[in-house]
Amino acid sequence: MDQRDFSGKQLIIVKVGSSTLSFSNGRLNLQRLERLVKVTVSLKKQGKQIVLVSSGAVAVGGGLLGMKHKPDKLEEKQALAAVGQAELMKIYQKFFEPGDQIIAQVLLTKDGLQEAVKRKNAANTLTKLLNMDIIPVINENDTVSTYGIEFGNNDILAARVAELLHAGLLIILSDIDGFFTADPKSNRDAALIHTVHCITDDIRRNASGSGNSFGTGGMAEKLEAANICLKNNIDVVIANGERPDVVLDILKGKPVGTLFSVKTTD
Amino acid sequence: MKVEISTLLDQHGELDAAGMERMSMVLANLSNSGSQIFIVSSGSIFLGSKKLGVPDQPDSLVDKQALSAIGQAELMKRYRRYFESYNLMVAQVLLTGDVFNDPERRNNARNTLTHLARLHVIPVINENDAVSTEDIELNDNYYLVRAVAELIRANAILIKEMKPGLYSLLSRQAKEPVGMLHEDDLIGHLTTMAPEMNAGEYISKHFPDHIQSLNGEG
Numbered sequence: 001m002d003q004r005d006f007s008g009k010q011l012i013i014v015k016v017g018s019s020t021l022s023f024s025n026g027r028l029n030l031q032r033l034e035r036l037v038k039v040t041v042s043l044k045k046q047g048k049q050i051v052l053v054s055s056g057a058v059a060v061g062g063g064l065l066g067m068k069h070k071p072d073k074l075e076e077k078q079a080l081a082a083v084g085q086a087e088l089m090k091i092y093q094k095f096f097e098p099g100d101q102i103i104a105q106v107l108l109t110k111d112g113l114q115e116a117v118k119r120k121n122a123a124n125t126l127t128k129l130l131n132m133d134i135i136p137v138i139n140e141n142d143t144v145s146t147y148g149i150e151f152g153n154n155d156i157l158a159a160r161v162a163e164l165l166h167a168g169l170l171i172i173l174s175d176i177d178g179f180f181t182a183d184p185k186s187n188r189d190a191a192l193i194h195t196v197h198c199i200t201d202d203i204r205r206n207a208s209g210s211g212n213s214f215g216t217g218g219m220a221e222k223l224e225a226a227n228i229c230l231k232n233n234i235d236v237v238i239a240n241g242e243r244p245d246v247v248l249d250i251l252k253g254k255p256v257g258t259l260f261s262v263k264t265t266d
Numbered sequence: 267m268k269v270e271i272s273t274l275l276d277q278h279g280e281l282d283a284a285g286m287e288r289m290s291m292v293l294a295n296l297s298n299s300g301s302q303i304f305i306v307s308s309g310s311i312f313l314g315s316k317k318l319g320v321p322d323q324p325d326s327l328v329d330k331q332a333l334s335a336i337g338q339a340e341l342m343k344r345y346r347r348y349f350e351s352y353n354l355m356v357a358q359v360l361l362t363g364d365v366f367n368d369p370e371r372r373n374n375a376r377n378t379l380t381h382l383a384r385l386h387v388i389p390v391i392n393e394n395d396a397v398s399t400e401d402i403e404l405n406d407n408y409y410l411v412r413a414v415a416e417l418i419r420a421n422a423i424l425i426k427e428m429k430p431g432l433y434s435l436l437s438r439q440a441k442e443p444v445g446m447l448h449e450d451d452l453i454g455h456l457t458t459m460a461p462e463m464n465a466g467e468y469i470s471k472h473f474p475d476h477i478q479s480l481n482g483e484g
Contacts, residue, residue: 027298030291030352031450063298064353066386087353094351 004253006235009168011049011130012251014040015158019175020241021056026070027063028056028088034095036173036244040135041099043251049130051165052103052137053158054092060084081142092137102134107141113160123164130165159225163232170229171250172222173241178258179219181206196260199227226260236260267293268411268425271309281309281316283344285430290348292449293388297354299453302383304418305356306391306411307345313337327399334395345390355387360394366413376417383418422456 006012016036022028040050058077061084062070071077089105096103106126112118129136140157155172162170176184177192184190196203204223226236239246239257249256274289276282297303311330314337315322324330338360345356359379365371382389393410415423422437424447433452435445447455 023299025298025300027300028352030295030298031453034291060353091352 004250004255004259006169006251006253009048009235011051011165011167011169012043013051013053013158013162013165013167013170014173014247015053015154015170016055016173016241017154017175018055018059020173020244021054022059022063025063026059026067028060028091030091032242032244033091036241036247037092037095038099039244039247041096041101042248044101044133044135046251048251050135051126051130051161051167052135053154053161054088054137054139055154056088057081057084057139057142060088060091078143078145085139085142088139089137096135102132104129104134104136106136106138108138108157108161109141109145112141113164119164126161126165153221155221155225156228159228159234159236162229162234166232167234170225170234170236171247172225172236172238173244173246174222174238175240175242176219176238177240178238178256179203179206179222183219193258194255196226196258197262199223199230199260230260230262233262235263267303267305268407268423269305269307269309270407270426271307271312273426273428274309281313286344287348287351288430288449289426290345291352292452294349294352294354296452296456297386297388298352299457301453301456302380303388304379304383304391304414304420305345305388306407306414307341308392308407309341310334310337310392310395313340313344316340331395331399338392338395341392342390349388355385357382357387357389359389359391361391361410361414362394362398363409363413366417372417379414379418424452 014036018026020029020036021033040052043050058071058080061067061080061082064083064087065080067080071080085105085107089103092103106122106129108122112122126136138157138161140154158170158172161167179193179196180190181193182190184192204220206219222238226238229236237250237257237259239250246256269289271281274282274286276285293303293305311333312322314333314335315324317336317340318333320333322333324333338358342356342358349356359375359382361375365375379389379391391410391414393407411423414420422435425434425436427434427446431449433447433449435447435455437445
């Protein structure tokens with residue numbers, strides 16, 4: 001097994017999905033969110049720079065309005081995101097307050113990361129925030145993104161942010177332990193793959209959809225996100241966010257989840 | 267959920283607002299996870315006495331009743347503020363002993379409480395001290411907790427312990443009559459319990475023992 005050492009990674013992007021942040025009924029898991037915040041603050045105190053890419057706005061909006069299922073229509077999803085994003089940030093702020101950590105909400109759209117001027121602006125803003133010891137909490141600007149130009153899900157967004165900021169490491173927290181040889185929910189023989197150096201067609205075929213009724217991120221999108229990072233020499237770890245302390249384990253070099261890295265150390 | 271105000275005081279006898287807020291967050295999360303939460307909380311006499319700057323253990327019953335009337339509003343203000351920050355609504359429900367004895371009132375109370383729970387609203391229940399004196403004389407809400415648990419056919423009773431983050435669980439399923447749980451383990455325990463359990467029934471048979479054992483620890 002590869003020896004992992006992330007001690008040299010200064011800027012870390014942590015992406016957390018709805019399946020980690022909410023219960024299966026879509027309502028927010030407050031204690032887990034609080035733990036994630038504590039973990040983030042503790043990394044910050046270790047001298048790391050942290051960017052949080054957080055889903056959950058649609059789920060929080062849905063919970064707030066008493067919705068039972070994931071919305072089908074785009075405008076419905078956009079409306080829920082608008083309601084939920086404000087609530088989500090309020091709760092993030094509440095949990096970050098005791099650690100004296102200031103956060104900033106940054107909502108991005110795909111064109112904001114593609115068009116040269118906007119891209120530069122976004123990079124400047126985020127870099128400035130990081131230099132001010134602030135943790136940016138990023139989400140897609142669902143309210144103005146429309147079908148076709150949206151990122152699709154936050155895994156890709158997180159990878160694009162990692163690319164933009166030349167991050168050292170992207171940690172994707174999901175409701176699954178990592179990348180498996182098959183879908184572990186339907187196949188008992190599925191085995192966790194510890195390290196991937198190159199995303200081959202074989203690996204792509206292994207990726208099958210997963211996620212609860214509010215999440216969108218299946219394994220295919222996670223692989224796509226990992227692929228973007230590999231091309232930019234950024235390491236990615238996909239791990240189970242059920243226990244947010246897994247982030248600390250990853251940074252200690254423990255062999256949890258699946259590491260995507262171009263570097264071969266064995 | 268039984269909350270005795272003495273479990274929410276700091277070493278100087280002042281209300282530990284951070285502790286109360288934390289408990290509210292834990293209960294809000296329990297509600298988010300799909301459990302229906304009913305809070306039976308004392309604290310009205312204590313908060314009333316703080317408001318007036320008088321001792322919180324007045325000798326006369328009528329003094330206690332007056333302090334309770336003042337403090338109940340204060341108590342609800344705090345619960346409302348804490349739960350609102352997690353997007354949950356609370357409702358004040360004040361009950362008297364005769365509600366539980368009269369079949370029609372009993373039915374009304376049950377309907378109101380269960381309907382609130384269906385709306386994801388958390389009822390905060392107390393004895394209506396201004397007109398009733400059963401628990402006020404005991405300085406505790408044990409009778410009320412038991413009566414409410416029976417009324418709504420609760421699956422479990424949680425009791426806030428003195429030690430921060432600890433709760434006692436009373437349920438038919440628990441091997442020991444009183445099981446101590448850390449706040450991080452509450453959801454795991456409660457969501458795996460059998461739904462047909464009726465803790466109120468169980469507790470009414472065994473409650474005197476629990477009262478004694480809990481008082482012994484307090």
